[in-house]
Every structure is written in structure tokens, then in C-alpha cells.
Amino acid sequence: MKRIAAKMLVTPSGIMADPIVTIEGEHILEISTRSAQQTAHIDYDFPDRTLTPGLLDIHFHGIAGQDVMNAFHEGFEDIAHSLARVGVSRFLPTTVTASLDATMLALERMADYIHADPIAGTSQAAGIHIEGPFLSHAKRGMHSAEHLLSPSPELLDQLWEAARGNIRLMTIAPELPGALETIKHATALGIRSSMGHSMATRAEAIAGIKSGIVSATHTFNAMRAFDHREPGILGVVLDQEDLYADLICDGYHVAPEAVRLWLKAKGQERAILITDCLSAAGMPNGKYMTGETVVHVEGDACRTDTGVLAGSVIALDRAVSNLSKTARAELHTAVRLASINPARMLGLPESLVPGALADFNVYDAEGVRRECFIRGSLIE
Ligand SMILES: [Zn+2]
Numbered sequence: 001m002k003r004i005a006a007k008m009l010v011t012p013s014g015i016m017a018d019p020i021v022t023i024e025g026e027h028i029l030e031i032s033t034r035s036a037q038q039t040a041h042i043d044y045d046f047p048d049r050t051l052t053p054g055l056l057d058i059h060f061h062g063i064a065g066q067d068v069m070n071a072f073h074e075g076f077e078d079i080a081h082s083l084a085r086v087g088v089s090r091f092l093p094t095t096v097t098a099s100l101d102a103t104m105l106a107l108e109r110m111a112d113y114i115h116a117d118p119i120a121g122t123s124q125a126a127g128i129h130i131e132g133p134f135l136s137h138a139k140r141g142m143h144s145a146e147h148l149l150s151p152s153p154e155l156l157d158q159l160w161e162a163a164r165g166n167i168r169l170m171t172i173a174p175e176l177p178g179a180l181e182t183i184k185h186a187t188a189l190g191i192r193s194s195m196g197h198s199m200a201t202r203a204e205a206i207a208g209i210k211s212g213i214v215s216a217t218h219t220f221n222a223m224r225a226f227d228h229r230e231p232g233i234l235g236v237v238l239d240q241e242d243l244y245a246d247l248i249c250d251g252y253h254v255a256p257e258a259v260r261l262w263l264k265a266k267g268q269e270r271a272i273l274i275t276d277c278l279s280a281a282g283m284p285n286g287k288y289m290t291g292e293t294v295v296h297v298e299g300d301a302c303r304t305d306t307g308v309l310a311g312s313v314i315a316l317d318r319a320v321s322n323l324s325k326t327a328r329a330e331l332h333t334a335v336r337l338a339s340i341n342p343a344r345m346l347g348l349p350e351s352l353v354p355g356a357l358a359d360f361n362v363y364d365a366e367g368v369r370r371e372c373f374i375r376g377s378l379i380e
Pocket of ligand 1: 131141197218222276
């Protein structure tokens with residue numbers, strides 16, 4: 001048994017002062033306060049720091065040279081180690097659009113990793129996100145045009161079987177023929193649907209929500225632009241109170257004004273931070289392959305040969321600190337958007353509550369992440 005004390009604790013239900021978190025093995029046994037446990041032995045004391053839930057990245061393509069589309073078991077181990085070092089305790093490996101055969105093989109390897117025994121002190125793959133093949137040609141971004149497919153429940157079943165039931169999230173353009181019945185089928189399987197890479201009109205986006213869409217993928221990016229008479233998918237995403245909406249907060253994908261408008265519109269309960277990061281994340285400046293596309297990394301920006309922004313090269317802890325600066329968000333809000341909200345959207349177990357895995361980060365008084373505990377172990 002281990003006891004960890006701090007100044008503050010961010011939990012799904014709010015903020016708590018002078019917490020003591022008791023860990024038994026990999027799980028949280030109890031959350032109490034210093035005054036309630038005055039004589040208890042404390043193993044780690046952080047008197048001026050805040051404990052926050054472990055981060056959860058639901059849109060993640062790779063890091064440190066490893067791409068989830070090509071990774072085998074060792075590659076996923078490297079990924080899981082790299083993520084633990086930046087405070088990400090759970091992630092959804094996310095496909096990019098590829099041939100159906102390549103996608104099925106990637107899903108099989110992801111499922112193999114998810115079913116393998118977890119390695120101590122590493123991030124956990126908590127399911128799979130399929131980004132494509134059900135995307136709009138007009139808003140495909142860097143997804144391969146030749147491999148985009150019309151959605152159908154039968155095709156989703158094929159992907160579901162290859163992934164052995166581990167798909168948790170699907171990005172889909174709701175205006176495509178067959179999309180609405182595919183979204184209904186996804187919901188029946190337990191998959192959350194998120195609209196994105198889409199030219200949907202207002203009416204098409206609303207029809208998607210009525211069929212089961214619960215979130216939006218990288219808000220503003222790869223979406224029909226807002227018009228005051230045809231607000232389109234973006235207007236619906238920002239307006240519909242119950243809809244979650246995620247965003248890439250890397251300083252390049254979305255301008256600061258748009259980040260702040262998004263946060264005002266979605267609020268602390270429905271906004272989600274993602275990275276959309278590629279295998280070039282955590283690598284020096286240079287030229288890299290992502291799937292079959294060449295990308296150039298310079299600082300925190302990653303562009304294709306034609307200068308189009310590809311995914312990001314930041315990890316989720318950076319998105320949290322970027323949001324704190326861009327939107328002057330308090331630490332507990334910024335962290336919540338990258339931990340509690342995505343877990344709720346997906347229906348995954350919550351963090352920093354009794355019975356949960358002991359996954360949490362320790363932030364100093366300046367809002368800088370210092371330590372990370374994963375399944376009860378301090379990550380060095
Ligand atoms: Zn995308």
C-alpha cells in the first residue's frame with residue numbers, strides 16, 4: 001500500500017484540497033484528506049502540487065518514429081513507453097485511410113496488442129479509433145482519395161471483426177450515402193460516432209446527430225466553413241449543447257480566437273483536447289513518412305510536400321499547456337478536457353476515483369507537469 005499526498009486533487013466531480021490518495025497494487029483504494037489521516041505514513045508528499053487524472057488521447061497516429069498503421073508488438077511497446085513519459089496513461093491508436101486489406105491488418109495488430117498483457121508503467125491502448133475510410137472526398141485532408149469508401153453496416157462489421165470488437169470511436173462524414181444507418185449500427189455495437197472530414201450541411205449534421213453521433217473530430221479542420229445562412233456542420237457542432245467536440249491545440253491547426261470561441265461554445269463539460277499526432281512527434285526537424293505520405297517537420301509544425309498541414313507533432317501534455325495559455329484556462333479545466341471529458345464521451349472508466357487504475361499526473365504551482373504515476377508506479 002502507498003499513500004500520496006498533495007495540495008490539490010482534480011477529480012471528475014471537482015477539486016479537493018489536501019488530498020491523500022491510497023494505492024493498493026495498481027488501483028486506487030481510497031481518497032481521503034490530510035486532516036482525516038493525520039497519523040498515516042505518506043510515501044510521496046507533494047505539498048505544493050496538484051494531482052490530476054492521467055491523460056487520454058483519443059486521436060493518436062504515432063510518436064517517436066512509430067506509426068500505429070505499421071507497428072507490430074514491439075512498436076506498440078515503444079509507443080506505450082513514449083506516451084507514459086509525457087503523462088498519457090491511455091490512448092486510442094487511430095487508423096488513417098488505407099486500402100481495406102492494409103486497414104484490416106493494422107486493426108488485427110492493434111487488437112493483438114490490446115489483448116496482450118499490459119507492461120508495467122506504460123500507457124494503455126484503451127480501444128481503437130477508425131479515422132476513415134468513411135470520409136468526404138472534398139474534406140479528406142491527407143487521407144488517400146483512392147481508398148475512401150461509402151459507409152455501410154456490412155463494411156463496418158468487417159472492420160469490427162478484424163479489430164475483434166475493440167473499435168471504440170469512428171470518425172464519419174454524415175452526409176455520405178449509407179452514413180446514417182452505419183452510425184446507428186455503430187451505436188448498437190458500442191462504438192461512438194464522431195463527425196468530421198465532412199462537407200455536411202446544417203440539416204445533414206443534425207440528421208447525423210439524430211442517428212447517434214455524439215462528438216465532432218478536430219473541430220474547424222477538414223469541415224465545411226461556417227456561413228451565417230448555412231452554418232453547416234461547424235455551426236451545428238458549436239451550437240448543440242450535448243455534443244462533444246475535440247480540437248487540436250498545437251498553435252498551428254486553429255487560430256487562438258477560434259480556440260477561445262470553441263471553448264466558450266462547448267464549455268468545460270463537452271470540449272475535448274486531442275493531438276492527431278503522427279509518428280514524427282518527438283523527433284527532430286526533418287523529413288518523415290506517415291503512411292505513404294512524406295511530411296516535413298519544422299518546430300511544432302508538420303506539413304506535406306505541398307505545404308498542407310498534416311497531423312500535429314505535439315503530445316497531449318503540450319496541448320494542455322497550450323490551452324492554458326491560449327484560453328487562459330485554469331489547470332483543472334485544461335486537464336479535464338484531455339482526461340475526464342474524453343473518458344466520459346467514450347464511456348471508459350473514470351480516473352482518480354476509488355477503484356480506478358492509479359493513473360495520474362502531478363503538476364507544480366506554475367502549471368508544469370512534473371511526475372506521472374501509471375497503474376500505481378512512478379514513471380521516471
Ligand atoms: Zn483527420
